């Protein structure tokens with residue numbers, strides 16, 4: 583979006599990629615945006631001097647001194663947060679007034695925008711006010727609650743208020759290129775994932791995260807032999823299967839059924855049977871030379887996370903965020 587500034591969204595440990603990695607990778611961003619106040623403190627400790635937005639604002643008035651000390655910019659989305667500011671004093675804060683234009687998650691209804699704005703404006707603790715709203719369906723052209731409907735409500739509620747405006751998430755940036763705003767709020771696209779409605783490749787996105795493991799056992803199955811808990815997969819021919827050291831305790835989705843794609847030495851094959859805590863089983867048929875130690879890619883390079891997520895009935899976001907602490911992280915190109 584020409585001329586727009588970027589809030590790089592780094593909530594949930596930078597969508598599972600590690601906040602420290604994001605801090606380096608997003609050096610060129612105009613601001614970083616997240617939910618967790620303790621992680622906002624880590625950003626400041628890590629040397630980030632540019633703006634930091636707290637997208638859910640303060641959860642408790644006791645957080646206000648920290649917000650002031652770290653010069654964080656809280657969203658104000660409800661009356662409780664407004665009251666917290668009305669009873670606070672000290673270092674002024676830049677705040678983001680959130681308008682609920684149909685998502686019905688956070689924000690004041692458009693018809694209250696003016697009143698809340700005036701109340702914020704009158705507070706010595708408020709040094710500046712920006713506006714934001716969030717789209718529910720930027721990736722879905724069939725939706726009745728389109729970004730255009732939401733923008734219309736937003737404009738009606740906020741007409742005449744002089745403020746910078748933050749709108750587009752990844753879906754709006756990728757699929758609603760006519761929308762303009764002062765600040766964008768991309769998240770998943772910065773990590774090479776898609777918000778749905780198209781493939782990462784078609785948008786020119788490259789995966790930042792690759793989840794890999796290796797085979798730790800090989801089994802030769804006879805006709806009628808089954809695999810894993812619940813015996814959900816049964817061989818209808820003699821076949822070799824491999825056991826991969828990766829399970830739901832690493833963040834691999836337990837709901838990934840037989841057929842979910844994986845790469846074995848770069849060759850596409852499939853999950854067999856139920857994913858267990860520390861292991862999952864795969865079909866070795868396409869790679870007869872596979873053996874203990876063979877490299878397995880669960881997602882990332884050569885296998886879009888969205889494909890795996892789709893097979894497991896979820897979205898890439900959830901898989902990225904669920905990578906468990908025990909998974910060893912290596913930063914490539916660092």
Ligand SMILES: *Cc1c(COP(=O)(O)O)cnc(C)c1O
Pocket residue numbers: 591593637716750751752753767768769770771777
């Ligand atoms: C998470 C979030 C974003 C980023 O969304 P993506 O779909 O990852 O681009 C933007 N704005 C708000 C308010 C969010 O909560």
